[in-house]
Amino acid sequence: MSRIQGRADVVIVGGGVIGSAAAWRLAERGRSVVLLEQFDPGHRHGASHGSSRIYRQAYDGEFYTGLAARALPLWRALEDTTDTPVLTLTGAVDHGLPAALAAKANALAALGIPHELLDPVEAGRRWPGIRFDTRVLHHPDAGRLHADRSVQALNRAAADAGADIRHGVAVHGIGSTATGVEVVTDGKTIPAAHVVVAAGAWTRSLIADAQLDAVPELPRLRTTQEQPAHFLPLTADDWPSFVHHRGAGLAGEGIYGLGSDDGIKIGEHGTGPVVDPETRDYTPDSAGVARLVDYAEAWLPGVDLDSVTADTCLYTTTPDSNFVVDRVGDVTVAAGFSGHGFKFAPVIGELVADLADGTTRTFEAFRFGARQAVAAR
Ligand SMILES: Cc1cc2nc3c(=O)[nH]c(=O)nc-3n(C[C@H](O)[C@H](O)[C@H](O)COP(=O)(O)OP(=O)(O)OC[C@H]3O[C@@H](n4cnc5c(N)ncnc54)[C@H](O)[C@@H]3O)c2cc1C
Structure with a gap:
């Protein structure tokens, strides 16, 4: 595993399934990525642990059905890259x-x-x-999907692609700088061009305490x-x-x-x-x-x-069970997965990577602020 010194392209806060998937997709593109996770690998304090999550494509509308279908080849790509079975079609x-x-x-x-x-x-x-x-x-x-194996495989794939994955490192603050952002951990400040907050249940408090030029307008979480x-x-x-x-x-x-x-x-x-x-x-x-x-x-x-x-x-x-995946300034937030986000993780990782690269805008349903809800069941 590489140890990135100095300024990273992207620092990701949170090593659940979403932050890990974002690390994989960004590192695969050649970005220098540092992922910071406050707990040890395999911890059971968040949303991504255990032996199973449903992978299904049947949703009440075409939006999530289409995203779920797009996730399938990416899960298979993860299995191929890491030689780890994660998805069993039953x-x-x-x-x-x-x-x-x-x-x-x-x-x-x-x-x-x-x-x-x-x-x-x-x-x-x-x-x-x-x-x-x-x-x-x-x-x-x-x-x-095997949840624990999926997160492990995403971390491994990200590390193999050059990401610096650090467990047991809690982020205490995020702030804007003249040239980007910085993330504060115990006794250390890591500068970056961009920060991704994929902190699950901790997202709201991290964003509320952040010292940012442009502040993400989160829905109630x-x-x-x-x-x-x-x-x-x-x-x-x-x-x-x-x-x-x-x-x-x-x-x-x-x-x-x-x-x-x-x-x-x-x-x-x-x-x-x-x-x-x-x-x-x-x-x-x-x-x-x-x-x-x-x-x-x-x-x-x-x-x-x-x-x-x-x-x-x-x-x-979130109030409408649609996810929050959007960017403002040098910060992307991926949170509010409303009890159905696991299956989409590699697609969300791609979207986060596109947002961090500045090559796309997010979906209407995933925006900060007022947004048009779609069926999320
Ligand atoms: C019981 C249950 C069943 C579910 N079933 C399904 C299902 O069948 N199918 C499906 O698709 N989805 C399902 N889900 C939903 C899915 O598991 C979640 O949407 C997904 O795991 C969310 O991942 P996450 O990365 O956003 O959050 P998390 O896994 O909680 O990850 C956030 C991470 O950020 C870290 N973090 C937070 N703050 C900091 C900080 N300051 N510094 C460093 N690290 C920090 C946390 O420690 C945590 O590891 C289920 C969820 C639950 C709880």
């Missing part, structure tokens, strides 16, 4: 609310992405671990402690990733799930308590875990209910 199924299925089927159809609608009997025959009572949307180019649960599967079938949308048979906001190295993971989307990342308790809420066990009892005949374990993880959510 297919994905959506069931429940018919309007949710129709919107997703329309977006897939508009972009020519293979998909099919199945009746519940056929779906139950194919995926016996799940109970279905509505039509089911299946698309095969979906599955699961709400940090919640979420608590997915894992159950051991009763059979060895490979599970699809799935989203059960609120509908006739299901109250609440719906449930997502997928197979993983730790068993079948399920979770509610964004229902956890608001927390401060510095003071949260890491304790799963027992009422929330009980709701997931009740759900599994009703809808997942293929899991062992007694094997439940729960973990915590952070969502940083």
Whole structure:
């Protein structure tokens, strides 16, 4: 790994999946990149740890569907570069609310992405671990990402391309200088032409304290402690990733799930308590875990209910669930991934690299300040 001395082209604050992907894409372009992450590799304090994240292309509109499709070859490129498998295509199924299925089927159809609608009997025959009572949307180019392996591979690919990846280094301040920006760590100031803030739940406080000529106008970022649960599967079938949308048979906001190295993971989307990342308790809420066990009892005949374990993880959510990826002056912010950002990381890394290079403007939905929201489910 190279140790960059003096002024870097880009300093990235945050070594979660987004900062790591940005480091990879920038270093591949020959930029001198320093990535600063406050915790050790593999830490569990942010949003990017664990054994699984859903990779799916079915969204309610063409915007995120198209971005997800663009991410697939980049994930494959990462696997090739690092010789590390990160993405397993198992297919994905959506069931429940018919309007949710129709919107997703329309977006897939508009972009020519293979998909099919199945009746519940056929779906139950194919995926016996799940109970279905509505039509089911299946698309095969979906599955699961191994979260920890993905972040490790992104860091390795970035380092192999020349990035200087430093763990255990907290950034305390960001400020403008006559020729760019500087980032302040314990006892050190690192000058750069550009800084990328990909600090997850810590983004708002870092930006609020920054001494910048041009200040990013962030939307409200709400940090919640979420608590997915894992159950051991009763059979060895490979599970699809799935989203059960609120509908006739299901109250609440719906449930997502997928197979993983730790068993079948399920979770509610964004229902956890608001927390401060510095003071949260890491304790799963027992009422929330009980709701997931009740759900599994009703809808997942293929899991062992007694094997439940729960973990915590952070969502940083914008009011419209669209991401914030934009540049002002010498600062790009990539944050607010609203509980669905992992799958897009290499595409966001490309966008961040384009913004840092000054070769593009961001998407309308990702802008600082007032913006036009698009469907983000
Ligand atoms: C339970 C759960 C399930 C999810 N499921 C899915 C899914 O199925 N599919 C999907 O696509 N997405 C999913 N997501 C969302 C996805 O995981 C996140 O959108 C993504 O991980 C966000 O990454 P990030 O890099 O922005 O944030 P983080 O991973 O939190 O990274 C930010 C990093 O910045 C570091 N940092 C902060 N401040 C400083 C500082 N001052 N100095 C140095 N370093 C600093 C932090 O330590 C942290 O490592 C899920 C999230 C959760 C919590």
